[in-house]
Amino acid sequence: MTFAPSPTVEGNIENLFLWSKCSAFNTLITFDVDGTLVTSSPGWEKDAHGRSFVHAVDSVLLESKSVPSKNIKGKSIPDLLEGPEFHGSTDGLILLRLARKALGSSYNAQYAASRVHCMMDKMYNFVSNFSDDEVATGITPLPGVIQALETLARDYVDNGVACGLVTGNVEGIARRKMNALNIYETGALTSLSQPQGQREWDGTEHLRFLGGFGSDYCSGDIDNLERNFLDRGEQIAICVDRCLELSTTNDLQRVIHVGDAPADILAAKSYVNHPNKPEGLCVSVVGVATGSYSIDDIQSLCGETIEGVWEPKVLEQGQGARYVNEKAIEPQSQRAIIGDTAKPNLAVTPAVSHPVDGVTEPATTNLEKAPLRKETTWPQGKTAKAWDERAKRNEPEATDSRCPRGPRSNKYYG
Known part of the structure; x- marks a missing residue:
């Protein structure tokens, strides 16, 4: 299934973030790539x-x-x-x-x-x-995506909305893909004048844009398949942190992640209880059945809406024509598949990565009572900004003759 072409997608773009009154630079929209913005052919x-x-x-x-x-x-x-x-x-x-x-x-x-x-x-x-042309071989933007992104760029990006990617891709590779597929030139992705991470990706300096990437974070825990979405949740946290650093008002009210896979839904949910999530930031997810998963797969993971905390949306049939009855999926039909499903007010709360000293702690907190911390700290007590500032000063943690940047923590790369 695919996005419906414009104008039906364009007609619903505003519903992505105008669910509450917003002011300047208050909304961050993050997009998954594979299966959400682009489709891959066999092979x-x-x-x-x-x-x-x-x-x-x-x-x-x-x-x-x-x-x-x-x-x-x-x-x-x-x-x-x-x-x-x-x-x-x-x-x-x-x-x-x-x-x-x-x-x-x-x-x-x-x-x-x-x-x-x-x-x-x-x-x-x-x-x-x-x-x-070779980078674009086998992948193509999904129908309606270019038009939708052009609408975002034209009507919203300069009016309080930031857009970026949250993807498992290495940042430099994501840049090449977005350029090769003419997605970058839509102007929807928030462009940057300086590198946002630990390094520059040579040859793509003119393609910098906001995001949280696979090259930013890796837990290293390959036995726990939940890390597939928990690591992605950390990438959402990184993207939010970077967005806040770009803003002069720190007035971010909502982050919306758009994705096609269970990992996208669960990643956004894991961020709801993330210890570094700014206080009062509403987390939303827009599920689109444009990839390998059905709309039922996505709906079953969304859980119940908790206004101002967790507000999921699912695009009907993955077509983007309209939201189901122009409102959130009926909460009573949704139940968590992880955590205590007996409690009607408990949205899905999977194990949340707590990347301090390599510890991952389970979280089964009722979202209505979840403590929300404004402090933004990263592994070893460093802020994301501190990691980036150290990198700009060219201060590696260690040296390695075979890799000039030296071995990094396998937690937050910056």
Whole structure:
């Protein structure tokens, strides 16, 4: 199923964020990429991005012939991993799962995690060798997406609305995709004059835009499949933090994540109880059945609406023609699949990543009583801004002759 073309999508764009009265720079809309903005044809694993994973693992972790490993050259992600290990996952987790598959008993989790950023560099460098036409091979914007983004750019982006991506893609690769598919040129994505993270992606400096990316965060926990969405929830947190840093008023009232997969819905839910979520920030999600999942799959995860806290929407049939009765899906028909489903006021509250000292704590808090903290801190007590400022001063945490930026924490990359 796909988005309906304009004007039906355009006619409902305002419903994405005009659910409450807003003032300047009060709304952040974040988009998933694969299955939400773009569709992939069969054989996606053989396109530039898909092939870059195996190239990166082979180049960084299998470079020493003294390390016994399986030959993964020429193989694709589906050849090596089970569906749940890569569907809805982030690039960092996929890299580590591929590494474990290739190295077998020789796999060292701590060492592999310290090399994730180097593998992401290799991924980006691999994709950089391809032209825009080659990067776009096998992927295309979903019908109606370009028109919808043009409407956002024309009517809303300069009027209090920021737009960015929240995607498992490495940032530089996401930039290349958005440019190759003419999504960047719609003007909907909030452009940036300076790098927002720890590094610049050479050759794409003119394509900077707001977001939280797979290259920003990786928990390193590849055994827990819930990390597929919990890591993405951290990317939402990173994008919100960056949006606040761009604003002169800090008047952000709502973040809306648009996605097609269960991981998108659950990621947004995990952010509701995130310890760093600004006080009073309403979290919304717009579920679109434009990817591999049905509208029923998405509706079943949305849970109950809690006004001003958690406000999900589902696009009817994934078509974008109208919202179901122009209101939220009836809350009584929705029940959490994770947590205490017996309590009518309890929206889905999966385990929430608490990335301090590598601890992940379960959270089953009633959203109506959830403590909302305004303080924005990141691993080891550093703020996202502090991480970025250190990076701008070119102060790596450590050095490594094979990777100039040195091994980073496998938590927040910045």
